[in-house]
Amino acid sequence: MSTPAIELKGVTKRFREKLAVDNLDLVVPQGSVCGFLGPNGAGKTTTIRMVMSILFPNEGEISVLGKKSAVESKDRIGYLPEERGVYRKMKVGEFLMFMSKLKGADPAGLKGRIEKELERIGLTGVWKKRNEELSKGMQQKVQFLATIMHQPELIILDEPFSGLDPVNVRLVRELINELHREGRTIIFSTHVLHSAEQICDRVFLINNGEKVLDGSVEEIRAQFDPRTIVVEAVNTTIDNDQLRTVPGVHSLRQNTDNTVEVTLASGADPQAAMSAIAQTGTMRRIEIRRATLEDVFVHLVEPGDSEDVLRRKLSDTASGGVA
Amino acid sequence: MSKIFLCARREYAATVLTKAFFFGAIVFPLVAWGAIIGVSASGVFNADKPPLEGTIAIVDGTSSQKISGALETALDAERRTQQRELVEQMFESAASSTGAPPAQLDQVKKQLLSMRGLDRELFLTIERHGADADIAGLQARLLDAATEDSLLAYAVIGPPSLRTKLPPEQVSAFSTIIPPGLIALALDNMPQEEGADAQSNIGPNDLPAGSYRIVHRKNLDPDYVSIIQSELSRAVQNERYRAAGMDPGVVRGYETQYPIADTRMVGDDGQEEDSTATAQRIIPIAFFMLLYMSVLTGGNYLFMGTIEEKSSRVMEVLLSAVSPINLLIGKLVGQGLVGLTVLAIYLTLGLFAADHFGFMSAIPMDALPWMLPYFLMAYLFFGALFVAVGSAVTEVREAQSLFAPVTFLIILIFVILFPIMDNPGAPIARIMSYFPPSTPFVMVMRMSQPAHIVPLWEIILTSIVGALGVLFTIWMASKIFRVGVLMYGKPPSFGTLLKWIAQS
Known part of the structure; x- marks a missing residue:
């Protein structure tokens, strides 16, 4: 088996007295699409930020694309953070050119490639518009493009579906599928279990900083089915x-x-x-x-201390974002 | 490296290539400058004031009692009108005989008229009092606004004999150096011991020397106060000349007949040039302002830009591509170039202005190249502080309390500005040269003053101290920046920032 795209061994992160991630082991094989699930506050974003070397673990080891730290392979990673935004006054085209170059995209023919991609995601003719003139959903798509324009091997998406309407959720799902077919490794965190189910071939579920589930979607279904x-x-x-x-x-x-x-x-x-x-x-x-991921999710997370809160959050997410 | 460059270029373009920068940094100052010059030339600053009508009481302590009469003559409305007409006529004929441009002649005429207050209309009655006048009564009339008393001011004129507390032989020993009247005035006006009554109701014989004093209504226009004062001076002086057997007209003639034609200095090329003594006092201030404006412009954009990146949530997207320290360097470089652009624009404008107004030779050309290192020193020091505060907060208003120490430093620099301008070699100037926040500002002022030579060892030593200060603030800023850029929610306190710095 080739080196995994991401490997976490015994990773622990504390913020003062609060334990955010507890002794987490994770392996993301190359070429896989992994869903990273968990209720709010489970430690998903913290884990992703540690993978990106934005935060550093108190204990444990992380290797990304065979390197000790994502810093060494930053240009081979595409990262869409949960807290994301655009330069409001910048023109869409300039912004995408800037972000792509910043991530080491080949400048030759970059403009043409960006224009083509913009067209593909239904944003024709926005090149000269300011970012602030776009709707929130359009900005989300621009950000998604900024994440993948430099052809990264590993793509990490933190809540890629939040704020998108059903049509755009489907569009992003198709884009992820396409990136998957091109052989890229994709890991994304989400609450939208329905989407995760449709495109993931592997799922991690963490709760309170601990991993409670790790396996392929089929394995998991078999386990609960x-x-x-x-x-x-x-x-x-x-x-x-x-x-x-x-x-x-x-x-x-x-x-x-x-x-x-x-x-x-x-x-x-x-x-x-x-x-x-x-x-x-x-x-x-x-x-x-068939058991859905939601059944599994609720079954596993339920033993937690705040069942009702969790259920409400789940149904909110489901009714808010899924087609 | 290329990422730092990309970030720097974006910062620069996003700041400079905007309408706001073009208008704010270039057009507005030019328009404001032009407007001030244009407006002052158009004369709107010279308000026509209503004629002054009223009474002035003269309490004459001299034995001859002639001052009231002399003042009456000098302030006579009809006589002043004649004088004004004479000046006007003279300039009318000068216009045709000298061929000078009318605008310039008009300017000179206005100056001459205002010298004797002839540009104002006065209708004054002089009220004569002897040495035994009721001073308290006069004072009460000045206060009394309800009655229709037209008393505007009263003047008390002391006897011409000189009385001082100093022994006469000491006064005469000094008299060739300092006029005895001034010695007496200075000594007799020394603060009295505590408990002594405030000076009031002073009659002619209480005056310290052979002096006089004027007491006027609170609401009397200062322009008129100075006209009355100068006319009274002339009257008193004329009387004293006469008492000494001199013709006041002759004395006055000698005083003004031989004015200094010109002050010239030898320039670097051995040729005579216009003296630039006045310009030399202003130039260090100009250098200071240049540095100050460019540093704060760059620093402010740095601060606003960082807050914008945080509040628009673009920060983490950036951090996925560049490390925080590279982003910080990129921002410092980019806005540093913005500051340099501002510096270059204003310096160029300033040099053009200097050339146009003919004091180019006053500008210390050998100090100019030093602007660059001192700009960098000042900009990096304050820029690091600005960006650190910006990275710690999400909104501008949250930054107020964190900004207090930075504001304090900026104000401190302003406070020491004027003492240092007057005395570039003073201890305060030398001490503040070794205080990193003020090092570049003080050094620029000291070096731009031609009469003040800064020893080379001091330049080197202060530069080392300043550079260490810069390294310290950048180190501090990088610590705060790294933690701050991903912090949202409650703005950190000053203590929290210190904790971030202490963290490894």
């Missing part, structure tokens, strides 16, 4: 008491659309459960629902 069966009766209401008696059923959830989600106990046989459920009444459908 299949646990949920959705049941919908033809026209009558479902007898929940009867459903509870089905062997292997752990809990039920009545949905508003007249369906019931049946969660199975760990180790239960879904096939046996489904046929047993079919016996309880005339069903329109009985289907196994």
Whole structure:
């Protein structure tokens, strides 16, 4: 196996008495698309800033693209910070030229390449506009371009979807997919689990500075799958008491659309459960629902101290940003 | 290195290639300068004041009692009108005979008229009093605004005999050096012991020497006060000449018949040049202002730019491409060039002006090259402080308390400016040459004064001290900058900044 793009060993970061990242081990293989998940305040941005050598860990080792520090390979990395902005008075074209050159892009033909990319993300004719004249979403796309114009091997995106409308979320997702096909390594942090699910081939989940999940999306699904069966009766209401008696059923959830989600106990046989459920009444459908990252996320993060807060944040994010 | 250059170039372009800079740094000063000259030439500063009407009381302590009469004649409205007309006529004929430009003649005429106050109209009545006049009563009338008393001022004239507290033989020993009247006045006006009454109600015989005094209403225009004062002086002097058997007209003639035609000095090339004694006093101030303005312009842009980068959240994007220290250097270089641009523009304008007004030779050309190192020293010292404060806050108003020490230094430099201008060799000037924040400013002033030679060892030693100061502030700024640029939220206190500096 080739050297990983990013490797963290026992990394710990404290801000005064607060422990932000606790003994974190991470490996991002080259060429992968990794989702970096976790609730607010979990330590995602701190970890990313340490990878970028903007902050330095109190303990542990970080290697980036085979080097001891990102400083040595800064030009091979594209980084979109969470706290991001543009020079408001600068013209869009000048800004992109400046940022690209600052990151060591080849100046030959740079202007043409930037113009082409601007066109591709639907920002034709903005070259001479000031950044402040663009909408927030347009500025986000300009920043995304500034991150990748110098053809970096490793792309680190901190919350790339925040502030984008559904159309632009899809656009950025496609851009990430494309960069992935070109063989670049991409790591991004997000709350938008739906997007992560669609484009990641690897997921890390951290909570309170600790890693709670690390694996490929398929592995993770296998680990949690299949646990949920959705049941919908033809026209009558479902007898929940009867459903509870089905062997292997752990809990039920009545949905508003007249369906019931049946969660199975760990180790239960879904096939046996489904046929047993079919016996309880005339069903329109009985289907196994694939575990979503959200299920996994909530399942893993739930044991934390502030379940309700967390749930609310999650649903806010989901309703705020996902197509 | 190329990243530092890119950052510096962006800073420079974002500052200089803007309309704000073009108008603020170039057009506005030019327009303001031109406007001041134009406006003063157009004469709007010379207000026509309403004629002065009223009474002046003269308390004459001389035995001859002639001063009131002399003053009455001198201030007679009709006589003054005649004099004014005479001057006007003289200039009318001069216009045709000398062929001088009318504007210039007009200027000279105005000056001559104002010398004797003939450009003002006076309708004054003189009220005569003897040595035994009721001074307190006169004083009360000056205060009394309600009654229609037209008393504007009263003058008390002492007897001409000289009375001093010094023994007469000492006075006569000094008299060839300093006029006895001045000795007496100076000695007798010494502060009295505590408890002594404030001077008031002074009659002719209480006056310290053979002197006189004027007491006027609070609201009397200072222009008129000085006209009354100078006319009274002439009247008193004329009376004394007469008492000594001299013709005042003859004495006055001698006083003014032989004026100094010109003051010239030998220039560097051995040729005679206009004397630049006055310009020499102004030039160190000009050099100081030049340095001060260019340093603060660069420093201010540095401060505002850093805050903008933080508040617009572009900072971390930049830091993904350059290290904080390189960004800091890039910013210092870029805005340093802005400061140099300002310096170059104003220096060029200043040299053109010097050439135009004919005091080019007063400008110490050998001190000019020193502007560059001293600019760098001052700019880097203050620029580092400005950028450190800028990096620690997110909004301008948060910076106020952190700026207090910087403001203190700037004010301190201003406070020592004038003493040093008058005395470039004074201890304060030499001490402040070794205080890094003021080193460049003081040295520029000392070196631009042709009459003051700064020894080479002092230039070298102060430069070393100044450079160490610069290294210290840059080191400090880099510590604050590194932590500050990513800090949002509550602005740090002064103590927090010190903690950042102490952190490794």
